[in-house]
Amino acid sequence: MTTFHSLYLLISREFLIAFRHRHEALNPILFFVLVCLLFPLGIGPSPQLLKTIAPGIIWAAALLAILMSLTNVFRSEYEDGTLELMVLANHSLVILSMIKLLAHWLLNVFPLILLAPIIASALGMGFDVQMTLIISLLLGTPVLLMVGTTVATLTLVIPQNGMLLALLVLPLYVPVLIFGSSAVNATAIGMSAAGPLYVLAALCVLSLTLAPFAIVAAIKTGVSQ
DSSP: OHHHHHHHHHHHHHHHHHHHTHHHHHHHHHHHHHHHHHHHHHHOOOHHHHHHHHHHHHHHHHHHHHHHHGGGSSHHHHHHTHHHHHHHSSSOHHHHHHHHHHHHIIIIIHHHHHHHHHHHHHTTOOHHHHHHHHHHHHHHHHHHHHHHHHHHHHTTTSSSOHHHHHHHHHHHHHHHHHHHHHHHHHHHTTOOOHHHHHHHHHHHHHHHHHHHHHHHHHHHHHHHO
């Protein structure tokens, strides 16, 4: 019972911190919505064209929105010394970091998934395509978050590391973007999306298995410097 109570306190702390800095959580969400809605204004109102490029638009916007939020994952803890206390605490650093990432996913990424069907409907995508979009985002966004957080944690010691982070992370995001948008496109043209979704599922399992240990190693490296 004590363990569950401790986990509850940790998650509650993350939500409280996010509420105090709610503008940081709102920025990626607003960016996602604006990018998706501005594309039709730039390319014209052709319904067929919008259906064709909509999966790529939504996936690229979600990827960039997640990238925007990466600098906030451990930055405040690093600056106020909380990260050092996490390393020295009796609790497992893997569990502590995963709780932090779970809260970050719920607050910064899950709203994007909830908004994706609404935007997809506005862009003319059918119901079955929207379902594939949701599944692909549920499988792909944890990979983006895990991989991006690993790199972001490695660059914590560098002030104003946003551009460096983008240069390091974006090449690693390309496979997820390709398979995610390919799954949605396959459904849109009447083909099976099982192949790309299976690849995304494998990447998700792999990242959830290996990335926590890489993140912990990166945290210890950053704290020791």
